[in-house]
Amino acid sequence: MTLTPREAHDRADAAAPRVLWLDAPSRPAPRPPVGDAEVDLLVVGAGFTGLWTALRALERDGDRSVLVVDRDRIAEHATGRNGGFCEASLTHGETNGQERWPEEYDALDRMGRTNLDEIEATVARYRISCDFERTGQLSVATRPHEIDLLEPSVPGFLDATAVRAMVDSPTYLAGRLDAEGCAMVDPARLAWGLADAAESLGARIAEDTAVLGLRRRGGVVEVTTSQGVVRARQVVLATNVFTSLLRRTRARVVPVYDHVLATEPLTAEQLAAIDWARRCGVADSGNLFHYYRLTADDRILWGGYDAVYHFGRGIAPEHEQRTATHRLLAEHFYATFPQLSDLRFSHRWGGVIDTCTRFCAFYGLAHGGRVAYATGFTGLGVGASRFAADVMLDLLSGAPTERTRLAMVREKPLPFPPEPFAWIGIQLTRWASARADETGRRNLWLRTLDRLGLGFDS
Helix, strand or coil, X not given: CCCCHHHHHHHHHHCECCCCCCCCCCCCCCCCCCCCEEEEEEEECCCHHHHHHHHHHHHHCCCCCEEEECCCCCCCCHHHHCCCEEECCCCCCHHHHHHHCHHHHHHHHHHHHHHHHHHHHHHHHCCCCCCCECCCEEEEECCHHHHHHHCCCCCCEEEHHHHHHHCCCCCCCEEEEECCCEEECCHHHHHHHHHHHHHHCCCEEECCCCXXXXXXXXXXXXXXXXXXXXXXXXXXXXXXXXXXXXXXXXXXXXXXXXXXXXXXXXXXXXXXXXXXXXXXXXXXXXXXCEEEEECCCCCEEEEECCCECCCCCCCCHHHHCCHHHHHHHHHHHHHHXXXXXXXXXXXXXXXXXXXXXXXXXXXXEECCCCEEEEECCCCCHHHHHHHHHHHHHHHHHCCCCCCCCCHHHHCCCCCCCCCCHHHHHHHHHHHHHHHHHHHCCCCHHHHHHHHHCCCCCC
């Protein structure tokens, strides 16, 4: 049975407006807030970047006192709302890394793969139950002009027959599997496990503790929160898209909303119909791309494509549910898997991503070298956040390392323009990107952005 667009829309509308990963009985109770405190290291933000920073800080030096504060709950924002793809890439893919840092890309690739290995080792060491599976990621071409992007002459290329034997969709024309460079994970349970691990080493974690401002006073940084004042020898800002605490980062990041659907668990017959035995993650090759995967209980998580920017760098809870985008995703889902026309969606949600013009995280110090920050992950922070934690700790130590000597770490992305030019430029880029997906040709606007090293992505 082929669904009409209206039927697909009805399926999306019927899904519960909740985040699959956070809609779990294993979600821990909120930690209590903290008032006045004095610590060696204060970490602002209890997502992946902050939790990895706390854990790595104590693994490096177990004698320091570490406090993590978050204005909401652990994993409430991007950390608990993503697709659960934990990639080795630190540069938002090989192409982006090769174009921007060709001389050091081999080192970046090595560091990224080592970082993923160490994430896997951490999950095992602390016995974190988060469905971590090193299944790899399959890139697929669904339009003829995308086939060349998958390098047919390079070993490992999959023609239509071979790729459909791995995951069966009539839309697939070719593919390529990165067998070692990506793992699937339940991101919320990974975050909750990292929090438990950090606390087992002596960290304190406080929720419902918003940071209102910070200033350097003598040898410490005074951080004013909604509950009191924290005096810290060093501070890490792991706030990602919420950049208001540092003026220097605000123009370099814009918030983009990504939206996701999750299906009900597939039956054995439905799984057999798509023949997804390897359980690898999948992403198509367009500029506006979908990412999708099987969860541990055999749902299909289906997201991406329609990255949405709200005028004025808007961030608000009402942006997390967008009917037009969820309906569009539903249409695309049933076009990709028409054999699953009887499958329905259980969850729909959205989340805000910190996008920068170079597509991957940037780093720096502020307040006389006592405050470190990392932001701009552009949707690939599940794995790269651990690397970012080590970069920030290296920067705060003041000792040069292989990580801090990287041009990727030392350089900053170009800023986005002010409004209304940011909104106009982003809308034009989205239109041009969609057009390029249809035609296979990048127009003058996209070619100009390429030459300037600028971009917009989710």
